[in-house]
Amino acid sequence: MAVAKEIDASAGVPEFYGKELRYKREKAGLTLERLAAGGFCSVSLLSEIERGNRRMPPELAVYVDRALDTDGFFARRCEDVSEARRRGHAGYFERVLEAEKQALTIEQWSPGVVPGLLQTEAYMRALFQGECLRELPEETNEKVNARLTRAQIFEDDHKVPEYWAILPEVLLRTPTLPPQQMAEQLDHIAALIERGRIFVQIVAWNAGPHPLMQSNIMVLDFADAPPLSYMEGQHHGNTVDDPGLVKQYRRSYDLLRAAALPLGASLAMIKAAAEEYRNGAQPVRLDRRNLA
Template sequence: MAARKEIDGSASVPEFYGKELRFKREQAGLTLEKLVDGSFYGVTYLSEIERGQRRMPMDLAQHVDRVLKTDGFFARRCEDVRKARLTGHAPYFEKVLEAEKRAETIEQWSPTVFPGLLQTGPYMRALFRAEWTQDLPEEVDEKITGRLARARLFDEDHRKPEYSVILHESLLRLRVLPGPEMAEQLDHIGALIRRGRVFAQILPWNAGAHPLMLGNAMVLDFADEPPLVYMEGQHHGHTIDDPALVKQYRRSYDLLRAAALPLEVSLALIEDAAEDYRNGTHPDRLERRHLA
């Protein structure tokens, strides 16, 4: 029998909500099975809410309040939890925010910007300043805090999901930040790779025609639910769960992976670029160096 994992209610609003739900359930002497009995949801779904991994739907919150006699507490607060979970993210990203916590593997292609899971605070701030020019400093800070919280997926006690990413080589030479801060951004990615939390490959700038040239893609696989693909534009995003389409995107990603550089060579490129920024020797154009 798996050890019961404690919930850190101070970590986030969803986890505080989930911890309170577990406390009230156990106080009432109910198992997960007993609490969901009579609802349209399963034990796994409720368990993931208790761990802060899923959003509480209103109909389930109302069911929980009736069974636990909690005077509407969970129904009143479920929208607060939803808003807290979305801090720093667009509403269309909500499904992915939940899904990536349950995923066994995440595979991502990011041709024009470092993915959010790999971004440092200064990198995020630069992107926000370029696009959301009228946001107040405190609004930007709130967005950055919310986005940085996603990277808890890479905490040492979380061995899943396994995250693989393919980056276009031009990202290593696109000066989004001053040299020292760009070096820190690349150092951050390099450290995650060396810790075994990220598997990163670089697609060479002169690779020619390749799959997924028309955009980015994130493929999420799960232990007990169908896979998803997430696509995103500047001001929109959508998930794809149609099995035939997911299969096509999976094939495209696999072909792209085959065109990318090996892991060791990719890490060397990332670390070399960091040193160039650190030493002020960042080139003015892309160069093909250290490639196998």
């Protein structure tokens, strides 16, 4: 009989919550299968909750409290877990934050900035500080740490989603950071590609009109749930799970992929841009005098 992996309850609120759930369930003499059947949920969902990887739905928490005679403990603590999970992230991002950990595939088009999962710490700080000029250092640190934790998704050897990003060439040429740090940001992306963790395609600057020119998008697929898509603005995010709409966004993404450069050429372009930054080359800039 397999021995359940020990949970580090000190890792955070979700892990503490999950460990307590396992303790109470085993104390009551219930298997995962039996508790899941009574709560009309999957065994895999309950197992993920116990490991601190998934949030317990409020209606399931009410059932668990009743089944394990825990006097409302899990229902009362649901919001604590939810708040801990989204700390450092915008509230509207919570659903995607959980979905990323369960996704089989993640496909992303990011025309404005390097996607959060691919950012170096220096790049993150530059974005946060540029957006919130009067933010306290501890607030920025919380956001940076939260995003760095998200990126650990590529370090789990047991469950790494297939991640596919499409980026515009202009993103490689936009000096968001000093040259050496820009080189490190592009080196980081190239290293993830070469380790087989991600796929990246570049849309050349002269590719002409192409799908999703006015949108960013993330499409996520799962083994045991319908796909969903996510779009984000400056101060809001929108998660779409309507099958018809998700299908349309998926088609647009596939057409965009067809317009992008092949994987090998894209990697070569990323590495060449990194080398240019490293050698002190600066992207061509428009002279203000030539602007109408």
